[in-house]
Amino acid sequence: MSDPTTDLSYTQAMKRLRHRRWFLWGIILIYVPVIWLSLRVTGSDRATAIVFAVWLLLVCVAVVRAAFALCPRCGNTFHMNGFVPLYLRQCVHCQLHITEDSLPAEEADTEEETSP
Template identity: 35%
Template structure:
């Protein structure tokens, strides 16, 4: 794969990682807003449910990212997932 294509693919993986972190850091503000702006448990429960779905989608997108160098899953080896900055197989760095 050409070097500029590898750079582009690595940028896509970095963007997916940032999206995952964005989902993680929005949980407390979102649930706090839902708790303080509404009465009852319906909207906080809906907010938490949406957050779990968004976290799951973002986590799967990061975990299933393919390494542009070796073609294996960048963050997974076997069933283990590590969201480190190096490919689990060829050690290509983000």
């Protein structure tokens, strides 16, 4: 049987990873509506350029946060293999799926044996 704190930290790490991915895709999806709204409300290209610059900054932050998120199973970056981020639904190193919230039984047993 696995330690509840280990399962909790594993679950929290997966939740944090999914949150970072949702933030990235959410920022990408709001681009067109935000730019359109900025043009309609202000009618100014300069104000829209400022909105675009803020959006671009948010995208850069979201990309870096998602790309360098660590996999709770193997400890490597979840989305990066080398210099290229691959935003797949599984770890590029150990193939852990993004929706797996608990340790597999064999890993839980191994952690229990190594824990003092």
